[in-house]
Amino acid sequence: MIKILIDLADFLRSCAPLLTSLLILAVLCILLSKSIKKHATLYYLLLAIPFALVALPFIGRMFGIETAGFVRIPILGEIIRDYIHMATFGHPLLIIIMYMGAFNPKIPGVKKLLAIRKELSIISGFPVLTHSLIRVGNLPNSFKFFSGNAEYMANTKAASELGAGISSFSFILGIIMLLVFIPLWVTSFDSVRKRMDHIKWKKLQKWAYVLYATLFIHAAGIQTGGLLNPRGGHAPSPVTVEATVTENTRPNEQRENARPNEQSKQGERIKPDKNTQSVQTARPATNERMPSKGFSDIKVTAPQKGYIHIISLILIYGSYLYLRLRKTKKDAKKKAASL
Numbered sequence: 207m208i209k210i211l212i213d214l215a216d217f218l219r220s221c222a223p224l225l226t227s228l229l230i231l232a233v234l235c236i237l238l239s240k241s242i243k244k245h246a247t248l249y250y251l252l253l254a255i256p257f258a259l260v261a262l263p264f265i266g267r268m269f270g271i272e273t274a275g276f277v278r279i280p281i282l283g284e285i286i287r288d289y290i291h292m293a294t295f296g297h298p299l300l301i302i303i304m305y306m307g308a309f310n311p312k313i314p315g316v317k318k319l320l321a322i323r324k325e326l327s328i329i330s331g332f333p334v335l336t337h338s339l340i341r342v343g344n345l346p347n348s349f350k351f352f353s354g355n356a357e358y359m360a361n362t363k364a365a366s367e368l369g370a371g372i373s374s375f376s377f378i379l380g381i382i383m384l385l386v387f388i389p390l391w392v393t394s395f396d397s398v399r400k401r402m403d404h405i406k407w408k409k410l411q412k413w414a415y416v417l418y419a420t421l422f423i424h425a426a427g428i429q430t431g432g433l434l435n436p437r438g439g440h441a442p443s444p445v446t447v448e449a450t451v452t453e454n455t456r457p458n459e460q461r462e463n464a465r466p467n468e469q470s471k472q473g474e475r476i477k478p479d480k481n482t483q484s485v486q487t488a489r490p491a492t493n494e495r496m497p498s499k500g501f502s503d504i505k506v507t508a509p510q511k512g513y514i515h516i517i518s519l520i521l522i523y524g525s526y527l528y529l530r531l532r533k534t535k536k537d538a539k540k541k542a543a544s545l
């Protein structure tokens with residue numbers, strides 16, 4: 207029974223990582239809300255470690271100092287990768303923060319989350335900054351799509367120009383998101399917030415809606431671009447088998463764009479993810495009976511995962527929009543009634 211549950215959790219995490227992580231993280235945040243409130247600084251310090259381990263080698267490289275790729279360290283490396291890719295930690299965290307404003311604050315779980323909204327906002331900065339630091343390397347190529355389209359298409363041999371355009375646009379949108387995110391993040395810190403005029407602070411917070419809208423476009427655009435360019439137009443490069451196994455779970459456009467950062471620059475080898483091994487595992491060549499079928503035997507292809515991800519995004523952001531508008535209407539009615 208336990209094996210079936212673990213299998214199911216692994217399967218869900220592999221084919222719907224955003225929804226699964228969102229559920230797990232929301233429950234964890236509710237359970238740990240008191241502890242997060244009480245020991246906020248400790249949480250900040252702990253959760254800033256993966257960011258520091260990415261930022262320090264990044265800064266070192268700018269000065270020509272090569273340091274070890276921390277991504278290879280077991281467990282810690284996985285956490286760093288989660289920070290880089292956003293789908294399993296940063297994105298769900300941003301969604302939780304976003305949803306808090308759409309739910310009735312009297313619901314017990316929501317009340318607990320609202321009590322730590324500031325702390326969660328500060329924590330969300332670490333994966334966002336890690337992600338941006340690594341992904342900034344994708345930008346020169348993305349700009350090239352618009353500034354020298356013919357050269358870009360000739361060099362990348364992307365199968366779909368539309369796909370390459372959507373990906374490039376989504377990557378460039380990342381800069382705008384960073385520009386919106388940083389003031390929101392910095393003003394989450396009490397020391398900054400207390401120095402600000404409350405009305406100004408409230409006005410600034412409205413930019414969070416711009417961030418939510420761009421988050422959806424960025425995430426959905428990158429997935430769509432990856433689906434339109436399933437092989438990115440490139441011949442397979444001589445990457446390690448390890449990296450290939452992991453890379454097969456990500457849209458190809460992303461893989462191509464990820465390579466300079468993840469392999470050439472950092473020299474990091476990506477460890478195979480146990481969720482993805484089933485995609486590559488060959489059947490035994492003997493006449494042995496195959497073991498009974500479980501969730502881990504269900505094959506979900508990379509495009510199918512892409513579609514599941516896009517549907518998850520539409521469901522999450524669509525229901526947020528619906529709930530937020532409903533709450534705004536209710537609040538307006540209450541206000542009108544009290545006048």
Ligand code: HEM
Pocket residue numbers: 224290291292293294296297334337338339341342343344345377378379380381383384387421424425428460463464
């Ligand atoms: C510096 C500019 C940025 C670039 C070039 C960029 C690029 C990327 C890429 C390549 C991905 C695909 C996932 C991966 O392999 O990492 C991605 C996903 C994502 N990025 Fe960015 N990004 C940037 C900035 C940001 C910022 C500032 C935020 C948040 C405020 C953000 C939020 C996300 C989210 C939520 C996802 C989707 C994760 C999912 O699939 O659920 N990105 N981005």
